[in-house]
Amino acid sequence: MGVTGIGGLFFRSRDPEARAAWYREHLGIEAGGDGLWQQQAGMTVFAPFPADSDYFAADQAFMxxxxxxxxxxxxxxxxxxxxxxxxxxxxxxxxxxRFARIHDPEGLAIELWEPPALS
Structure with missing residues (x-):
């Protein structure tokens, strides 16, 4: 018995339809409505950060x-x-x-991560 993975990410939005369309168009993620995103298996980092971390914006609860x-x-x-x-x-x-960062239309930081090649 136990957790087997992340089942979803739910977040508030001023314009859910436009935001979902942005994720679909630019990142290929079906992000809303009845759409399910079938992601590839791989690592998922689950890491609480200190409240005073400067790794991402202080006004954001998560990245x-x-x-x-x-x-x-x-x-x-x-x-x-x-x-x-x-x-x-x-x-x-x-x-x-390798990493790079973008922001969605409502300012949420999105870190793009290309893990190192496995040898």
């Missing part, structure tokens, strides 16, 4: 981290769509993989 493949191609598509991307040198060569 969404999404596992991705082909990070460079995804970032190019997001940039072409006019979505600002935050990059940091220490996110490029981490032992944990």
């Amino acid at each position: 969404l981290n999404l596992r991705v493949t082909e990070l460079d191609a995804l970032l190019a598509a997001l940039e072409a769509a006019g979505i600002p991307i935050e990059r940091r040198p220490d996110w490029e060569a981490s032992e944990y993989g």
